[in-house]
Amino acid sequence: xxxxxxGVLVVFAIVLVALVFFVREPVPVDITxxxxxxxxxxxxxxxxxxxxxxxxxxxxxxxxxxPADALSGFSSTxxxxxxAMFVLSDGVQRTGVIQLxxxxxSPFTEDSLLRQLGATIxxxxxxxxxxxxxxxVAILMPMVTDLxxxxxxxxxxxxxxLSYASMFGGMLTLIGTSTNxxxxxxxxxLIGRTFSMFEFTALGALVSVVGAAYLLTVGQWLTPERIxxxxxxTEEFEMADYLTExxxxxxxxxxxxxxxxxxxxxxxxxxxxxxxxxxxxxxxPLGPKEIHPGDVFALRxxxxxxxxxxxxxxxxxxxxxxxxxxxxxxxxAGQNLVEVVVAPGSFLVGESLVSAGFRQRYDxxxxxxxxxxxxxxxxxxxxxxxxxxTLLVQATTSSxxxxxxxxxxxxxxxxxxxxxxxxxxxxxxxxxxxxxxxAALDILPIVVSALAGALAMVATRCLRPTExxxxxxxxxxxxxxxxxxxxxxxxxxxxxxxxxEFVVRTGDVLPMVGVLAVFYVVTALLTNLVSNNASVVLMIxxxxxxxxxxxxxxxxxxxxxxxxxxxxxxxxxGYQTNLFVYGPGGYKFTDYLRVGGPLQLxxxxxxxxxxxxxxxx
Numbered sequence: 001x002x003x004x005x006x007g008v009l010v011v012f013a014i015v016l017v018a019l020v021f022f023v024r025e026p027v028p029v030d031i032t033x034x035x036x037x038x039x040x041x042x043x044x045x046x047x048x049x050x051x052x053x054x055x056x057x058x059x060x061x062x063x064x065x066x067p068a069d070a071l072s073g074f075s076s077t078x079x080x081x082x083x084a085m086f087v088l089s090d091g092v093q094r095t096g097v098i099q100l101x102x103x104x105x106s107p108f109t110e111d112s113l114l115r116q117l118g119a120t121i122x123x124x125x126x127x128x129x130x131x132x133x134x135x136x137v138a139i140l141m142p143m144v145t146d147l148x149x150x151x152x153x154x155x156x157x158x159x160x161x162l163s164y165a166s167m168f169g170g171m172l173t174l175i176g177t178s179t180n181x182x183x184x185x186x187x188x189x190l191i192g193r194t195f196s197m198f199e200f201t202a203l204g205a206l207v208s209v210v211g212a213a214y215l216l217t218v219g220q221w222l223t224p225e226r227i228x229x230x231x232x233x234t235e236e237f238e239m240a241d242y243l244t245e246x247x248x249x250x251x252x253x254x255x256x257x258x259x260x261x262x263x264x265x266x267x268x269x270x271x272x273x274x275x276x277x278x279x280x281x282x283x284x285p286l287g288p289k290e291i292h293p294g295d296v297f298a299l300r301x302x303x304x305x306x307x308x309x310x311x312x313x314x315x316x317x318x319x320x321x322x323x324x325x326x327x328x329x330x331x332x333a334g335q336n337l338v339e340v341v342v343a344p345g346s347f348l349v350g351e352s353l354v355s356a357g358f359r360q361r362y363d364x365x366x367x368x369x370x371x372x373x374x375x376x377x378x379x380x381x382x383x384x385x386x387x388x389x390t391l392l393v394q395a396t397t398s399s400x401x402x403x404x405x406x407x408x409x410x411x412x413x414x415x416x417x418x419x420x421x422x423x424x425x426x427x428x429x430x431x432x433x434x435x436x437x438x439a440a441l442d443i444l445p446i447v448v449s450a451l452a453g454a455l456a457m458v459a460t461r462c463l464r465p466t467e468x469x470x471x472x473x474x475x476x477x478x479x480x481x482x483x484x485x486x487x488x489x490x491x492x493x494x495x496x497x498x499x500x501e502f503v504v505r506t507g508d509v510l511p512m513v514g515v516l517a518v519f520y521v522v523t524a525l526l527t528n529l530v531s532n533n534a535s536v537v538l539m540i541x542x543x544x545x546x547x548x549x550x551x552x553x554x555x556x557x558x559x560x561x562x563x564x565x566x567x568x569x570x571x572x573x574g575y576q577t578n579l580f581v582y583g584p585g586g587y588k589f590t591d592y593l594r595v596g597g598p599l600q601l602x603x604x605x606x607x608x609x610x611x612x613x614x615x616x617x
Contacts, residue, residue, distance in 0.1 A: 006047075007060040007493035014039050015486070015495075015538065022530035023573075028349065029531050030475040033482025040489050041070040062489040069488050073481035077447040078185040082178040083477050084450035088435065089131040090471030091457035092428045093139055096420025098127065102143035111151040117220060120144050120158050121165040121212045128165070129172030129204070130432060134473070137166045137577040138343065142414040145339075145584065149413075154225040159581035160595055161215045161223065166577050167566050168211040168603075171204035173197055174446060175436070178476055179532045181446070183562040186487060186540045191554050197440035200559060203610045207563070210606050214599055222595045226373055226586035232325045233337050237368045237392050242302060242377045243273070243323035248295045252314030260287030269379050270301040270309060271365050273328065273394050283336065283396045284363040298323055300367045302378050328394055338400055339370075339412040341583055342389045344576045345475045346408035354381045362403060364395035372572070373588045388572065390583030407470055412584045421462065428462040479533055487537040500545030507550050512617045515550065516560050517608045519543050523564035524600055528574035532565040539565075556615045563607045569596025 014036060021032040040062055047060035063069035073079060092098070101123060109115040120140075128136045144162050148155040170176035174184060174197045188194035227236060234243060248254055259272065275282040275289065276296040282289065296318060301309065310316065328337045342348050348356050353366055369376040369383065370390040376383065390412065393403070404415040435453035439446040457463040463471060490496040507515050519539065527535040543557035568574025570593050572582045578592065611617075 004498065005494060006056060007043075007062060008495045008498055010043055010060060011040075011062065011486075011489050011493045011495040015490075018486070018534070019530055022534060025573075028475060029534075030478040030482065033479045033531075033534070035482075037070060037073065037482045037485050040485050041067055060493075062493055063485070064492060070485045072488070073484035076185060076480065076484050077445070078178075078182040078484070079477060079480045081175075081181045081447045081450050082480060083472055084447070084454040085132055085175055085178075085181070086135075086472045086476075087454035087457055087463065087468065088432055088450065089135040090467070091454075091462040092131055092432060093135060094421055094463060094467070095425045095428045096422050097425045097429065098136075098139050099143070099414075099420065100422070100425075102140065105143070106147060106150055109147055109151060111153070113151070113153050113157060113220070114216065116147050116151055116153055116158055117161055117216055119147070120162050121215060124162055125165045125169030125208050125212070126172070128167075128169030129176045130436065132473075133166040133170040133177050134344070134576045134580070136169075137162060137580050138410050141341070141410055141412055141580060141584065145412050146414045148229070152229045154227050154229050156226040156585045156587065157220070157223055159585040160587065160591070161219065163575070163577040163581045164211065164215060164219075164569055164596070164599065165208075167568070167575060168204070168208050171207060171563060171566055172201055173204070173436070174199065174439070175450070176204075177532075177566055178480065179536055179565045180562060182480060182484070182533055183536050183540060183558060183565070184446075185484075186536065187555065187558045190491075190541065190544045191558070193555055196442070197436060197446070200563075203559075203563070203607070203614060206610055207603060207606060210602060211599065214602060218598065219595055222598070224587075224591055224594075226588070226591070233339065233392060234324045234328070234367075237370065237375055237377070239300075239323075239368060239377065239392075242300055243298065243367070244301070244306060245276075245296055245298050245318040245323055246306075246310065246315040247318050248291055248293055248297070249314045249316060250293045252291075252293070254291045254313055254315075255293055257291055258287065259289045259291060269305050270299055271367065273298040273300055273323075273365055273367065283394070284359065284365060284399070298328065300365070300377075305378075336397065336400070337392070337394050338403075338415075339584060340391045340393045340403055341410040341412055341580060342385050342387055342391070343408055343410050344387050344579065345473055346387070348385045348408055349387055350384055352382045352384055356385075362395065363399045364393050364403065366391045366393055368392040370583045370586060372582050373586050387576075388579035388582040410580065424460070424462045427460050428457065431456045431460070431462070476533075479531060483531075483534050483537045486534075487541055490538070490541045496541035497545050499542045500549055503542065503546045504549050512550065512552055513608055513612045515546070515552075516557060516611065516617065517604060519546070519557055520560045520564045520604050520608055523561045524567050524604065527565045527568045528571045530574075532568060532575060535565045536561060552617050553615060556611050556617055559611050559615065560608060563603075563611075567600060567603050569600050571596075 018036045043060055043062055050056040051059055105119045109119050124136055124140050144158045145155045148158050174180050174195050184195040272286055275286055325337050369380050403409050404411040431453050435449045438444050438449040523535055523539045539561045543561050544554045547554035547557040572578045572592055
């Protein structure tokens with residue numbers, strides 16, 4: 001066997017380290033991607049130094065056009081198209097059109113789980129074909145949790161299907177997901193053929209029908225009921241032993257002190273939720289208020305801390321009071337108690353409630369944190385937060401409205417909002433339709449039509465200029481910019497060719513459709529652990545090399561990788577939408593394997609057979 005070239009070894013080493021970082025996430029995935037890009041960029045100049053001291057015989061060349069190729073991810077049509085699609089999605093979202101659609105669903109679904117599932121899948125699937133599927137899930141999650149509440153259904157039964165349906169719905173068109181756009185660019189560079197707008201709509205529709213049928217039948221049975229049908233949020237988070245009311249005695253040392261100094265800045269693990277004084281209820285900010293005798297405080301604490309607090313601070317328990325959702329929402333006419341999900345790209349990821357200044361920043365109190373199936377109700381202040389963590393938040397109605405419009409969070413209940421631009425619905429929908437039509441008719445490249453559409457969203461005031469940058473998920477943009485050079489380096493170094501040699505050997509024992517299935521399964525397994533975009537960048541060059549070596553249709557192999565990269569059904573970390581629903585659904589890691597594993601196998605068969613039938617091998 002011939003010696004492996006140093007360039008190939010370097011690329012494999014970078015890929016291995018990147019995969020470890022993508023899986024374990026010691027830093028966000030976009031930072032890992034930029035690190036990959038920098039490692040590739042530094043390889044060539046460093047190798048020249050090693051040549052000078054006699055360590056290497058010749059420099060390692062990973063980019064023929066250095067450093068332009070290494071930086072090409074930032075000027076890539078895929079990156080710019082995805083950026084524009086975020087703007088288009090946000091413009092549509094701010095009109096409230098999707099909320100209007102969802103409002104029509106509740107009378108139809110009532111208390112039937114089958115109808116609730118059908119409505120969830122039937123709405124999110126088609127929508128995900130035309131706006132970013134992560135945005136679709138973020139928009140529709142409140143609708144789905146409210147459907148579950150009104151119908152007496154566990155939200156766990158609906159949220160996982162919501163995520164899965166958004167994934168296969170994203171395969172209906174080119175613009176359904178950033179993965180499709182990236183794969184199209186890679187396909188154009190490697191074989192000179194990009195995807196048209198509706199290139200794989202027929203197969204996407206077939207996959208969607210099969211996926212919907214599974215979720216409505218076998219999937220419905222396999223999906224667990226981790227959270228009981230909601231009656232009261234305090235019951236859902238099992239807060240009975242952690243919520244209580246205390247009254248300040250006449251002889252309490254706290255009398256005359258500010259709340260901030262007396263009860264907030266203490267060593268006790270206690271949170272003040274609300275103050276009741278002479279029949280009037282006060283919520284955050286409570287810090288500046290002076291404590292009076294007879295003040296009643298609702299607290300979040302554990303029993304041991306409560307006993308110590310009562311003894312030291314001169315307070316008594318209020319008898320015969322149950323602190324539940326009704327009690328906590330007695331202060332105002334609107335909602336005061338909600339679930340808030342930490343969104344991807346949120347500045348809170350990696351921060352704690354204290355380091356982020358959550359209480360002070362949002363005038364809101366976190367009563368509990370749900371992470372998957374685990375609920376944390378004590379000593380929460382210094383726990384680093386993760387994407388998908390669900391916070392049980394008590395706040396004023398105005399504070400909750402501010403949280404609802406904040407892109408760092410997803411409020412898991414529908415909040416009445418007056419800031420939707422409903423008069424712009426025809427304009428925003430028309431712009432998206434025009435973008436799709438112009439690209440589908442090949443009048444303009446998708447990147448040009450998408451950027452023009454993004455500009456039109458701002459020009460028509462569907463989106464204000466100050467909202468433009470908030471509309472973009474910059475972590476995805478930087479992820480794309482960082483991983484695109486990795487694909488180029490794999491081709492130039494020969495790493496893709498070497499991997500293809502190993503795969504080609506399966507052609508000796510498998511028919512061509514079997515080799516295609518191998519690529520689907522390997523990509524699907526990979527994308528359940530790392531970013532779907534990274535999976536596409538790693539696997540498409542290998543797929544093309546393999547197909548060309550076997551004399552097969554390279555485009556068919558590219559499609560297999562593209563579809564597989566959008567089917568991260570088996571883990572919560574494989575796709576952002578899975579993380580969205582992880583906390584609100586109270587799921588365990590194994591739930592994704594139990595429900596998503598069979599679906600992954602079904603899709604492997606349906607997709608590979610469908611590709612072979614439609615495009616040929």
